[in-house]
Amino acid sequence: MIGKLLATMQEHVSGHLARNHVAEIARYHRLQASPGFRQAAQYCQESFEESGIHAEVLGFPAREGTTCWGWPMFQEWEASEGVLRLIEPPEQSRKLADYNEARLSLIQRSAPFEGEAEVVLLEDGEEWAEYEGLDLRGKVVLTKGDRDRVHYLAVEKHGALGIITDTLKELPGLRHPMDLPDALQYTSFWWYGGETRCFGFVLSPKEGARLRALIKECQRDGKPPLKVQVSVKSRFWDGEINTVSALIPGQTKEEVLLLAHLCHPQGAANDNASGSATVLEAARVLQSLISRGTLAQPRRGIRFLLVPEILGFAAYLAHNESLIPNMIAALNLDMVGEDQSLCGSTMTIEQAPGSFANYADDLVVRLVEETSSGATNYAGLEGQTASRHAVTPFSGGSDHCLLIDPSVGVPCPMINQWPDKFYHTSTDTLDKVDPAMLARVGSIAATYAYFLADAGPEEAAWLAEEVLSRHKTRVLALARDGLARAAGADHSPEDGEMLWRRVRLLQMRTEKALQSILRLADVDVSAWQEEARAFAEAELARIAKLVPHSPGKTPPGDGEKEAASIVLRRLCPGPIDPKNFINRMSDEEHETWWRVYKESPDDTYVYPALLLYWADGLRNVQEISDLIELEMGKRVTEMLVTCCRLWQRLGLVELSTAS
Ligand SMILES: [Zn+2]
16 A cells, blocks of 8 residues: 555655755754754755745744743853863963864853863762862863763852863764764753853863873873863853744645754754755655645645754744644654664664554554665575664654653654764764665655555555554564563563563553554544454463463562652643753752762653653552553663652642552
C-alpha cells in the first residue's frame, strides 16, 4: 500500500537540494531567541514560499520570569565580540579564543566584560572541598567541570568573574576528548532570572592541556600566576523566540506535522540544519506533487514547523493550545543527515514510551526498512542493508517529548542519528553530511506525512496489520531473549517474573497502539486486539512451562516507602527538566539535586519525563517506578521522589497522599 507512495517520493526528493539548504542554514548563528535564529527562520520562510507554500515566522515573548508549560523562558542575546588573550607570562602572550573567528569559543549568553584577571585552575570544581582556602574574587577559573555546578560554586558562592572550560564530552566507545583535540564543545549559559550573570570561554582539549601545563609550571617555579585579558561585548534584551510555520492545506482542519529544531550555533550541520533542510525538501516535493495533481489534495493539512529545540516548541504549543486537538500525528527529524562512516552513527527510530504507545513508530520503522536495502551479497542477491538503523526506547531530549506526553497526545516518532562522533562540537560541519541520507530521510518524512494526512479506513486497516505483525515479532523476541537469560546459571526467580510482566506490558502497548489508529478512521480494531492478546497469552503459557514466575517482592528502602505514599497531580502539559529550575532552588535543594544529577546526568532528562507521563492522578509514585523499571530496566525511585518534592515546592505539580 505504501510502496507506490514511497517510490514517488524517492523519485522526487533531492538529497543535493537538501544539502544546499544545510549549507545555507549552517551559516547562521541560530541560538535560541536571537537575531541569528530569526535570520535563519526568514531564510526558511522564503524557501517554503519559493516552493509555493504559505509560511510565517511567529514570535513569542522571550523574557525572564515567564514559563511556557514546564519550560522557563529567557531573554534574547547577541554578542559582537568575545576575545580571551593570555597576557601573563608575557613571553607566552597569545590569543586563546575569539568569538568572531569561532562562534563556539564563547560560552553562549556570556555577559559583557572588559578587564584582566588571574586564572585559577580547578580540577573539576564540582565539590565544595575543592574551594577550601581559595580566594576567587576577581579571578577566572579554568575547569572541565559541569557548567551549572561550576557557575553555582565558583561564581555565585565564591565570587569568580568567569569560567574557562576545556571540556569535551566523552561519548563512550566512540569519542574520547583527545580524538578531537582541536574541537570546541558547544556550551551555553541559560539565564532564567536571578542568577549572577558572567562570561565564559571554551578552549579545545589541546589548548586546555597546554594552559593547564603552563599553570602547573608557573606554580612549580614560583612564577606569578597566569593572567588573561577579557573583552566580551554582548547584550541581552526582552525580545522574541521565533518559530517558522508553513502549511499545505488539507480538506479538513486536521493536520499532520513535520517537525525539526532549527536552532544551534553557526556551523552546526547535522545538528540540526540537516533536519530543518530535510523538512524544507520534503515540503517542496509534497507541494509540487499536490499542485501538479500527481497526488490528490490530502484529507488533512500538512504543517511544517521549525523551532528552537523543545523550549521554543513549548512556546509555540503553549501559545497555540487550541490547535493541538487537530494535530493527529507528527514526525520529529533531529540529526538526520549523518555520513555514517564518518560519524559512526546509527539511524535510530525512537519508540514512544508505554504511557503513550501508538501506531506511528511501526509506520516509521516500515518506511526505514523499505528504504534500507541497497547492498547485495556475493551472489548479487539483495537483502542486506547498506546502512545501520535501530529501533530504540524512548530517551526524550528533543521536540517529540512534548507531543508524546499523553496529556498532549500526538503520536510523534523521532528519526535521529546516534551517537555522532562530532555531536555538539565545532566539528559538526557540512562535510559530515551525506546527501543520500538526506534524500532517504526526506522520502520517509514526505511519505509518512502524506500517508497519514490522507489516511482513511483502508490505510487504518493496513496499519493495524502492520502493528499486529510487529507485535508478534516483538513478543517472540522478548520471550526468546528472556528464556535464554532465565536458563543461565545465575538466573533468579525474579527473572521469570520480569519476563512475564514485560510480555504483559508489550501486550498493553499493542492494545493501545491499535486503539490509537481510531484517530485516523472509524474502524473496529477489536479483532486485531483480540489476536494480539491471544498471541501474547499463548507465549505466556509457553513461558510458564519453562520458567516459574512468582510475584516480585516490594523493594526495600525509605525512598520506596515514601514513593508509595505520593500521588502526583500535574499542573501543566509536557515534561519538566529539574535542571532548568536551578535558579529557584534553595541551597539545600541545590545540593540534593546535584547528588542525583551527578550520579547520571543523562538519566535526569528521561526519567522525570517518564514519571510525568505516567502520572494520571491515580497511580502512586512507586507504581510508576515499577512501570518505568519494567520499560527501561532500571529502578530510579529516589530520583523520582526528589523530583516530586522539588516540583511541589516550586509550584510545578501538586502532591497528595496515596490512599
Ligand atoms: Zn543539539
